[in-house]
Amino acid sequence: MATLKNLPRSMGARTKSVIRAGMATIIVVSLAGCSSTATPTLVPNAVTEQNPLDMKYYPSDEPVKLGILRFHEGNFGLAQQYFQNAVETTPKDTTAWVGLAASYDRLGRYDLADRSYAAAVKLVGVTPSILNNQGYSYMLRGDLSRAQASFNMAIRLDPSNAKAANNLALLYQSAKFVERPPDAVERTQPPDTCGKVACGQ
Numbered sequence: 001m002a003t004l005k006n007l008p009r010s011m012g013a014r015t016k017s018v019i020r021a022g023m024a025t026i027i028v029v030s031l032a033g034c035s036s037t038a039t040p041t042l043v044p045n046a047v048t049e050q051n052p053l054d055m056k057y058y059p060s061d062e063p064v065k066l067g068i069l070r071f072h073e074g075n076f077g078l079a080q081q082y083f084q085n086a087v088e089t090t091p092k093d094t095t096a097w098v099g100l101a102a103s104y105d106r107l108g109r110y111d112l113a114d115r116s117y118a119a120a121v122k123l124v125g126v127t128p129s130i131l132n133n134q135g136y137s138y139m140l141r142g143d144l145s146r147a148q149a150s151f152n153m154a155i156r157l158d159p160s161n162a163k164a165a166n167n168l169a170l171l172y173q174s175a176k177f178v179e180r181p182p183d184a185v186e187r188t189q190p191p192d193t194c195g196k197v198a199c200g201q
Helices: 013-034 062-073 076-089 094-106 110-124 128-141 144-157 162-176 184-188
Strands: none
Touching: 062 076, 062 094, 076 094, 094 110, 094 128, 110 128, 128 144, 128 162, 144 162
16 A cells, blocks of 8 residues: 555655545545444433434423423413423423313313323323323213223223322212202202192193
8 A cells, every 4th residue: 555655756746745635535535434324223201202303302391391380380271371382392292282181171171182182192192191181181071981981991001000090089989979959859850830730631
């Protein structure tokens, strides 16, 4: 192999500089060929089961954090706004979709809650956490049979799911202690329009 020291003295300085530049280019190109161009494999988040590359870049998850904070404070309208911002920014964020659905539940917008739960299920499938939240949504609506079915399915998928077990117990307690005034049955009867006089049939 020819080196710069082995070049004949008869070559001019300009020729030697062209050869040096060519050799430098060859070295750089050959080194670039040795480097690995494979991208690292990213492991999905253990909690959300989401691959980081599935989300658009966003400088922070501040809307989700603020949505959770406002939800726990009981400010469901503001929570809904933060979660709505989050799903518009990162539409593949399951936490944001479930938070949006739960906010809609508390606002009595069950139609929008159902859409948000469906979006979350589309992303990660049916999970015990989503089933638990859907069960609670049905409980808020007064649909106790669907609530019970959702809680039972969540417990079947994850027997250690304490939230679903607690909500199922709450459901059973609420069904046991439905309070009605003593005359509730009498008030549901149609009024006697004939009074004390016998009506003709």
